[in-house]
Amino acid sequence: MGSKTVSINVALETIESLDVNAQAYISEILSKRIVELRRAGISKRAQEAEQSYKRGTVKRGNIEDLWKDLND
Numbered sequence: 577m578g579s580k581t582v583s584i585n586v587a588l589e590t591i592e593s594l595d596v597n598a599q600a601y602i603s604e605i606l607s608k609r610i611v612e613l614r615r616a617g618i619s620k621r622a623q624e625a626e627q628s629y630k631r632g633t634v635k636r637g638n639i640e641d642l643w644k645d646l647n648d
Contacts, residue, residue, distance in 0.1 A: 591599055628634045635645065 591602055594602070625634070635641075637645075
């Protein structure tokens with residue numbers, strides 16, 4: 577087993593030893609953190625897309641143009 581797997585198992589065992597309210601609280605915190613990480617990822621991709629647009633490296637067109645580019 578890798579060290580990350582062992583660490584995750586230890587964390588899960590520790591959480592299991594807590595009462596249900598504490599477990600629910602941890603679940604809530606983790607869910608919010610995941611949402612924030614996803615938002616940060618979306619923001620980063622949006623910034624990269626905007627920079628590409630400003631550099632003129634973004635292709636524009638309709639589905640037919642896309643299909644043509646994919647098949648060329």
